[in-house]
Amino acid sequence: MKGIKLSVHRLQKGLYIRLPLSWRNHPFLFNSFKIKDEGQIALIKQLGISHVIVMPDKSDAAPLGTDVDIVPVSADDKTALQALKEEKEQRIEALQDYRRDMQRCEKAFEQSVAQVRAVMSKVTSRPLNAITEAKELVDGMVETLLAQDEMVLHLMNETKEGENLYYHSLNVSVLSMLLAKSKGLDKEEMTAIGMAGLFHDIGKMKVPSQILNKKTPLNTAEENFLKLHPQYSVQLLAQGENLPELSNTIIAQHHEYADGSGYPKGLTKDNLKPSSLLVALVNEYDTLCHPHDISKARTPYSALSYIFKSCKAKFAAEDIELMVKHLGVFPPGTIVQLSNKQVGLVISVNQTKLLYPNILLYDPGIPRTEATIINLEEVDFSIAKALPPRRLKPEVYEYLNPRTRISYYFDNKQK
Numbered sequence: 319m320k321g322i323k324l325s326v327h328r329l330q331k332g333l334y335i336r337l338p339l340s341w342r343n344h345p346f347l348f349n350s351f352k353i354k355d356e357g358q359i360a361l362i363k364q365l366g367i368s369h370v371i372v373m374p375d376k377s378d379a380a381p382l383g384t385d386v387d388i389v390p391v392s393a394d395d396k397t398a399l400q401a402l403k404e405e406k407e408q409r410i411e412a413l414q415d416y417r418r419d420m421q422r423c424e425k426a427f428e429q430s431v432a433q434v435r436a437v438m439s440k441v442t443s444r445p446l447n448a449i450t451e452a453k454e455l456v457d458g459m460v461e462t463l464l465a466q467d468e469m470v471l472h473l474m475n476e477t478k479e480g481e482n483l484y485y486h487s488l489n490v491s492v493l494s495m496l497l498a499k500s501k502g503l504d505k506e507e508m509t510a511i512g513m514a515g516l517f518h519d520i521g522k523m524k525v526p527s528q529i530l531n532k533k534t535p536l537n538t539a540e541e542n543f544l545k546l547h548p549q550y551s552v553q554l555l556a557q558g559e560n561l562p563e564l565s566n567t568i569i570a571q572h573h574e575y576a577d578g579s580g581y582p583k584g585l586t587k588d589n590l591k592p593s594s595l596l597v598a599l600v601n602e603y604d605t606l607c608h609p610h611d612i613s614k615a616r617t618p619y620s621a622l623s624y625i626f627k628s629c630k631a632k633f634a635a636e637d638i639e640l641m642v643k644h645l646g647v648f649p650p651g652t653i654v655q656l657s658n659k660q661v662g663l664v665i666s667v668n669q670t671k672l673l674y675p676n677i678l679l680y681d682p683g684i685p686r687t688e689a690t691i692i693n694l695e696e697v698d699f700s701i702a703k704a705l706p707p708r709r710l711k712p713e714v715y716e717y718l719n720p721r722t723r724i725s726y727y728f729d730n731k732q733k
Contacts, residue, residue, distance in 0.1 A: 321371035324381055329359045329370070332379030336371040337362070341684045345402035347409065347697070348690065349683035352376070352658070357398065364399045376659065413691055416676070420472060420665075427474050427488075427727035430455060434484045434516060441520055445558035449513075453560075456491065456512035463499050463508070463728065471496070472666045473650035474725040483519060485725050486604055491515030492727060493600045497640045498593070506562075511593050513561060514568035518597065521550025533611050545581045548573055568594045572601055575632035592634065599625070599633040599641065607651075607724050618649035618724055619704040646672040651724040653707055657699040661710070662692075663718045671695060680714050689717070 321336060329335070336350040344365055346358075350373075353359060362370065372381065433455045440448035494515045498508045522530060525547055529540045536544065551569045555561050571594035574580035576587035580598070587595070606621035616624065622645060626638060646667040648654055654677065655661050662677040674695035681690060694700060707720040 321373050323369050324372045325369050326359075326363050326367060328381040328384070329353060329362060330379055330382050331355060331359075332377060333381065334373045334376035334378075335362075336373065336683065337365070338367060338369065338371060339365065341681075341688065341690070342410075345399060345406045347406070347692070348660075348679075349681055352378070361399050361402060364396065416691060423472050423727055424474055427725070430459075430488055430727070431484055434488050437516070438484065438487075438520060438523075441517075441554055441558075442523070445555065446560060449555065449558040449560050452513060452516050453509070456495075456509050456516065459492065459495060460505055460508045460512060463495055464505065470666055470668045471644060471650060471726050471728055473664070473721065474727050482608065483522065486608065487516050487519060489604050489725055490518060490597065490600050493604070493641075493644070494597050496644050496728065497596055497600065497637060500640045500643065501596075501636070503593075507564065507593065510562040510564035511568065511597060514565040514572070514593075514597055515600070517551060517555055517561070517565070518569045518572045518601065519547065519551065520554055521547035521552070523554070524550045531610060545573070548582060564591065564593060567591050568597050572597050574598065576634065577631040579632065587634075595634050596637050599637050602629065602633075603641065617652060617704065617706060618645065619647075619652040620706075622647075622649055643672065644669050646675055648675060648701055648704060649724075650675070650726060651721055653705040653710065653718065653720055654701045655703050655705055657702045661705065661714055661718070663720060665691065673700075678718065680717050682713065682717070686717050686719075 324333075324335075331353050334350070334352045337344050337346065339349075341349055345361065353362075433451065437448045437452045437455070440451070491512045492515070495508050495512045498511045503511070525544055529536065529544055532540070548570050552566055555566065555569070568591060571585065571590055574583065574585045574590055574594060575598065576590065576595060578584050578586040603621055603625060606616045606624065607618060609615055622642065625633070626642065630638065644667075646664075648664050648667075650664050650666055652664045653661065654664060656677075660679055660681075662679040664675045665678050667675045674693055676691055676693050679690045679692060684690060707715060710718070710720075
């Protein structure tokens with residue numbers, strides 16, 4: 319049902335309204351909301367507007383009758399309006415700071431992707447240089463991770479077509495090191511894990527593209543060829559001679575599982591390095607989100623839920639719990655519906671406040687470039703459920719722009 323024009327003097331609690339003003343020209347957090355008390359009505363009447371748009375299908379009450387008393391604005395009402403305006407200005411300033419943080423984080427992420435791209439281009443021709451440069455990149459990330467007590471994980475921009483290997487490798491490296499830090503591993507082991515994350519799939523460069531990009535199920539011969547890529551990775555990197563031995567082991571074992579169902583050797587937990595199982599878990603998560611056949615891709619929420627419910631025998635329980643701790647129940651990249659019925663995109667989580675992620679909200683009354691970003695800790699509603707992107711209306715999908723490729727990076731701002 320479409321909205322109905324309604325005089326501000328007929329407002330009452332329970333009506334769901336839209337203000338006929340731009341977002342910056344009123345003190346409320348949203349352009350559309352359900353009126354919760356008389357105080358909000360008094361504030362609306364001070365905005366210099368004669369009417370609002372009411373949404374009957376979203377309202378819990380009917381408008382007041384046409385014969386209503388017009389109450390003059392009190393001094394208290396004016397004071398409350400000014401306080402709300404000041405609070406919103408503070409929110410706008412905080413939002414601008416947040417966007418600057420995001421831009422800085424995205425710049426650092428793109429620089430890291432460029433370094434990964436350069437490193438991988440040298441693996442076959444100059445392996446010693448490639449491994450040395452990769453270690454410099456990983457060392458820098460490890461130092462940043464160890465220097466901060468509180469980490470924020472951000473959703474990054476869309477990847478460039480044809481570069482999934484670079485983004486996947488960086489994703490696995492970053493998330494693996496985050497989990498390694500939480501486990502209390504030392505700098506040397508974190509570095510080895512980060513290096514393994516970067517290079518674990520480098521052997522796919524020797525697998526024919528028609529196998530890697532095949533949309534239909536692989537036949538037995540093709541599947542066996544693909545399963546050789548851990549071995550190929552180790553062989554390519556052996557020419558460099560300066561890769562940590564633990565990195566080599568992790569790379570060789572990144573498709574092995576605790577229950578013996580993995581490959582190439584079907585090893586069980588007792589014969590696997592704990593760090594191998596850690597990287598295998600992160601690799602599994604990222605692959606679930608980004609399979610070769612994109613039609614089978616899971617959302618971050620679905621991938622994490624699947625691992626938590628169906629893959630406990632394959633990985634270490636402690637590692638799964640740590641992954642949930644860092645990504646949150648609703649990881650960055652998840653489309654959510656809030657308890658107030660609004661829809662948004664989770665764009666970052668703070669590991670110390672997992673129930674309160676930052677969410678970019680859909681609001682057709684606000685340009686996407688100025689879209690409201692809320693921290694759930696600061697509002698009086700919560701996440702009701704996750705939504706599959708395919709269920710979004712076209713205009714909502716375009717506004718929120720859910721990524722087909724989910725990449726994460728940590729905020730390296732020194733607090």
